[in-house]
Amino acid sequence: MVSERGLQVLRAIVQDYVDTREPVGSKAIVERHAFGVSAATIRNDMALLEDEELIAAPHTSSGRVPTDKGYRVFVDHLAEIRPLSPAQRTAISQFLEGSNDLDDVLVRTVRALTQLTGQVAIVQYPSFAKANISHIELVALDGPRVIVIVVTDTGRVSQRLAVLPDDLDETEIARLRAEVSTLLVGKTVREGVARVEERATSPAETTRHERAVAAVLRVVEEELDEFRQDRLVMAGTANLARREADFRGSIYPLLEAIEEQVTLLRLMGEMVADDNGLAASIGRENEAFGLSEASVVASDYDATGARARVGLMGPTRMDYPSNLASVRAVARYLTRLLSDDESNR
Amino acid sequence: MVSERGLQVLRAIVQDYVDTREPVGSKAIVERHAFGVSAATIRNDMALLEDEELIAAPHTSSGRVPTDKGYRVFVDHLAEIRPLSPAQRTAISQFLEGSNDLDDVLVRTVRALTQLTGQVAIVQYPSFAKANISHIELVALDGPRVIVIVVTDTGRVSQRLAVLPDDLDETEIARLRAEVSTLLVGKTVREGVARVEERATSPAETTRHERAVAAVLRVVEEELDEFRQDRLVMAGTANLARREADFRGSIYPLLEAIEEQVTLLRLMGEMVADDNGLAASIGRENEAFGLSEASVVASDYDATGARARVGLMGPTRMDYPSNLASVRAVARYLTRLLSDDESNR
DNA sequence: ATTGGCACTCACCGTGGATGAGTGCCAACA
DNA sequence: TGTTGGCACTCATCCACGGTGAGTGCCAAT
DSSP: OOOHHHHHHHHHHHHHHHHHSSOBOHHHHHHHSOOSSOHHHHHHHHHHHHHTTSEEOSSTTSOBEEOHHHHHHIIIIIOOOOOOOHHHHHHHHHHHTTOOSHHHHHHHHHHHHHHHHSSEEEEEOOOOTTSBEEEEEEEEOSTTEEEEEEEETTSOEEEEEEEOSSOOOHHHHHHHHHHHHHHHTTSBHHHHHHHHHHHHTSSOOOSHHHHHHHHHHHHHHHHHHHHHSOOEEEEOTTHHHHTGGGOSSOSHHHHHHHHHOHHHHHHHHHOOOOTTSEEEEOGGGGGGGTOTTEEEEEEEEEETTEEEEEEEEEESSSOHHHHHHHHHHHHHHHHIIIIIOGGGO | OOOHHHHHHHHHHHHHHHHHSSOBOHHHHHHHSOOSSOHHHHHHHHHHHHHTTSEEOSSTTSOBEEOHHHHHHIIIIIOOOOOOOHHHHHHHHHHHTTOOSHHHHHHHHHHHHHHHHSSEEEEEOOOOTTSBEEEEEEEEOSTTEEEEEEEETTSOEEEEEEEOSSOOOHHHHHHHHHHHHHHHTTSBHHHHHHHHHHHHTSSOOOSHHHHHHHHHHHHHHHHHHHHHSOOEEEEOTTHHHHTGGGOSSOSHHHHHHHHHOHHHHHHHHHOOOOTTSEEEEEGGGGGGGTOTTEEEEEEEEEETTEEEEEEEEEESSSOHHHHHHHHHHHHHHHHIIIIIOGGGO
8 A cells, every 4th residue: 555655755756747747766756855765765655656556657667657547646635726826816807807798708717717827728608508588689680680689697698690581570570579588588598498399399380470480489499509508718729739748649639629619518517526616637537538638627616606617628747736726716706706796797 | 044844843843742741852753743854854953943942952962842932833823723523512512501690601611611621721701891880789688787789781790798887777778779879870880980989089978878878889889899800710720730740840820820810810811812812821921920831822702792711721831722722612602602692691 | 664785677879880862963965 | 955874972761789877676684
């Protein structure tokens, strides 16, 4: 079994390796860390750590490198998440100040986070499946074209164009708006989708009015669908190129995941947070998502009841304590901004 | 001076180099292309091409590689743009079929183009500076919050949240809507911005109504600004990782440009198109944008009078004829979709 | 449990020779 | 004048080789 000092050795190895990018040997450890024992003793500890597969040697006689499992133990038991420096805190608030609507806040958030960590920053839109539909508006354009606007009480707005089967005048449009509103306003997004689908299976579209309602509902359904599959905002993609050396293979899978979004959404969604709302998914733990060489660090945040995540993606060899601290701090800012200060939305 | 055959040699060098990624020597040329002369003769031609700086040798005794200037001559005088194959054409139409609004069409377009070329595809939104504001709508939410929607006749819709200084009732909102509409509807985006700024410098905001108008106009101005600085839609970013070997340095500047957008917008805007609306900007010609190792190929397209560009970005060592053909074909589809078939928007 | 000692492994580095692709030049030729 | 074969030369690439040093594993002594 690994001793207490053994764990400290693991900690030292992780820290030094993240620092220097080079396999760390027993001698280097006794030099850089005051263990008060000789290199031979450290070697014995390292042999045990290797038995437990927490560290590994790239080649027979070289220093050791943390395994994914080693990083996991480090993150779970050894990492101290130190609070951000005042300078970093003011940096965050400077990024976020003066933002109005949700979109804006989220964009600024990822910018702040990528600035802070030098990694790819990611934020989930608050889940809208449980949000309530608070408004539906129709704006008549020329001819049969109508803009359909859907608003939820979490502050998300969506707009999309519908082409009606017939030209309608103002009173007909008003009737349309009233009917669609009574059908959906006050419902959650999830219920809304159900209502629309139910309605779609009802008898044939005979009258002008019925045809118009059907056309509008089709568009509304698309919009609600978009709400359900919460989206991502990202920044700092270019950082991947800078950190390229940390990826054995290519950064292709990461860029692909960034473009796909769906993969990242699922990954972020499935991560299990600890008591502080913090979560990390390390290296091969992401194998199912094609991201075996990447780590994702995330934190929950609250937005008017809806819960979502903000985090970052980078190489397995990343500075977990500092990144966890940054993510946590940003998540707290976000929660404060989106929940407490209602008027700010 | 470079002879006619000399130019054909240049063509062969470009083609083979793009093909094999390796410097091409005189012997390889006589083997792969039926010039009917010996390698020594080709060597003489190559010496001339080198004098003209159209090709260069990576090291003293190795095959030659086209210079940026060489690619330029190739594109301008030697490249034959062959029409796409039927299979490629059907691929495009399959990508584009069933799309509704502008956003959708553009997203599908870049997907088609990236699929076709394996490069990063880029499309500019049609320029909205000259577009007319056709609608302004206010949607009252709870309390003082109002959604401000601006629509242009080119089909672009923007919505944004405004927080008014006071709570207003329905009639006041209606008055607000009427006032803002008379001020702006029918104007071009450019004129609209001017109107708003002019109005902003007028006397103090005394009444509730005046304060509200000012608040709404501030938001409208932001939206109009967004219209003016036409945006981009992109796809295929991950392809950069696949083609990484073609970039001597790193792909960092490219990823950065993709994230910035502004750089790419300026670049695409400044390119000079030929009679067919096609344009290419090669390697060092992009130095001012920090993209000396990339080439951009683009084509104009029309959308209800507004003109914009669709194109792609990739390594200097790219297949120009095929990429030019793809861009041209996609641009034609786009023009047809956005201009002719009005009802489709 | 810790330590110093020691043999051993192996990546890394610089050297050197062989290989071969490709050039530049020249004299001969049509 | 343009074309050609011949030939010497250059230089990247490959591989084999030995030396160096960081680092390990093991063991006997403390």
